[in-house]
Amino acid sequence: MAHTVTLVPGDGIGPEVTDAVVRMVNASGASIDWEPQLAGVAAVEKTGKPLPNDLIESIRRNKVALKGPVATPIGEGFTSVNVGLRKALDLYANLRPVWNLDGVPSRFQGVDLVIVRENTEDLYAGLEHEVVPGVVESLKIITERASTRIARFAFDYARRHGRKKVTAIHKANIMKLGDGLFLACARAVAREYPDVAYDEKIVDAACMHLVMNPSQFDVLVLPNLYGDIVSDLCAGLVGGLGVVGSANLGENIGVFEAVHGSAPDIAGKGVANPTALLLSAVLMLRHLDEGAAADRLMAALRSVLKDGSVRTRDLGGSASTSTFTDAVCRAIG
Ligand code: NAI
Numbered sequence: 369m370a371h372t373v374t375l376v377p378g379d380g381i382g383p384e385v386t387d388a389v390v391r392m393v394n395a396s397g398a399s400i401d402w403e404p405q406l407a408g409v410a411a412v413e414k415t416g417k418p419l420p421n422d423l424i425e426s427i428r429r430n431k432v433a434l435k436g437p438v439a440t441p442i443g444e445g446f447t448s449v450n451v452g453l454r455k456a457l458d459l460y461a462n463l464r465p466v467w468n469l470d471g472v473p474s475r476f477q478g479v480d481l482v483i484v485r486e487n488t489e490d491l492y493a494g495l496e497h498e499v500v501p502g503v504v505e506s507l508k509i510i511t512e513r514a515s516t517r518i519a520r521f522a523f524d525y526a527r528r529h530g531r532k533k534v535t536a537i538h539k540a541n542i543m544k545l546g547d548g549l550f551l552a553c554a555r556a557v558a559r560e561y562p563d564v565a566y567d568e569k570i571v572d573a574a575c576m577h578l579v580m581n582p583s584q585f586d587v588l589v590l591p592n593l594y595g596d597i598v599s600d601l602c603a604g605l606v607g608g609l610g611v612v613g614s615a616n617l618g619e620n621i622g623v624f625e626a627v628h629g630s631a632p633d634i635a636g637k638g639v640a641n642p643t644a645l646l647l648s649a650v651l652m653l654r655h656l657d658e659g660a661a662a663d664r665l666m667a668a669l670r671s672v673l674k675d676g677s678v679r680t681r682d683l684g685g686s687a688s689t690s691t692f693t694d695a696v697c698r699a700i701g
Pocket residue numbers: 381385436437438439440441450609610625626627628629630631632633634639640641642643644682
């Protein structure tokens with residue numbers, strides 16, 4: 369039976385990379401009915417709203433979405449569609465597996481770690497106000513419920529995927545109450561999983577350790593803001609934003625998206641690398657129990673990257689998005 373999946377092309381390079389990934393997923397043999405929906409600038413132009421109700425309803429109905437990047441105006445304009453979507457659908461966990469792919473130039477080899485980022489609170493609650501002119505207060509919200517839920521997600525993931533260790537990342541030496549609560553919840557959950565090792569690192573030290581010796585890490589669990597920053601740092605360990613996929617997961621809904629943004633500098637030029645969104649689509653196929661199609665796509669992607677003769681510009685080649693996509697489709701056979 370075909371799965372119906374909400375498809376959000378998004379802004380900038382979004383439509384180019386989603387088109388490419390739809391082609392590759394369709395070539396993999398997975399049976400998907402795509403249901404296109406607008407978000408971001410494209411949605412504002414058509415409906416007046418960056419996050420239309422039709423989009424939210426479509427994802428609630430289908431339970432799964434593949435999403436291109438959506439631009440967020442800086443310092444003004446509409447609030448982040450990504451943050452709004454995560455809140456509206458309670459997509460509380462952001463999952464980013466970070467590993468090396470043969471043929472992708474990178475500073476390290478042997479990186480194989482998984483980032484689990486809390487997605488709903490922290491400074492991302494967006495609670496800011498001007499106390500008096502020239503003084504702004506931004507509230508960092510940490511709750512026992514969200515911290516326990518994300519810690520449990522990280523340990524469950526570790527157990528299900530044969531991972532050995534979960535590291536909680538914090539700054540509880542300074543934010544003794546907020547990050548202290550996050551840590552207390554992680555420690556309590558860790559006691560329920562004696563089969564998974566647990567340790568803790570202060571966020572600044574963790575960044576240093578990550579760029580010195582990333583292979584010492586396994587699963588990392590972080591509050592929202594540190595998770596945002598550290599996950600891009602980790603993408604940099606294995607070749608950049610163009611080669612890491614991600615999933616935003618709630619109790620029974622998954623929104624799968626690349627970690628990069630709308631790349632306005634290259635939008636419309638047909639040179640974007642669709643690999644990150646393809647890796648997100650592979651996560652989506654596994655979530656849909658389409659393991660065989662996911663394996664076929666991964667094998668094809670690996671063989672094209674390893675061969676190296678068809679590479680997009682960000683990876684040092686000159687291939688266009690469509691040439692790269694053709695090569696992966698051919699490799700699927
Ligand atoms: P960006 O990720 O769009 O671009 C950073 C750099 O990486 C640029 O030089 C870009 O050309 C390059 N790049 C990104 N993706 C690429 C790809 N697939 N292939 C080749 N090169 C690629 O980050 P930036 O410029 O900070 O953000 C642009 C917009 O995207 C902003 O409005 C931001 O809010 C939004 N954004 C959306 C995200 C989402 O929807 N999940 C995530 C991050 C940013």
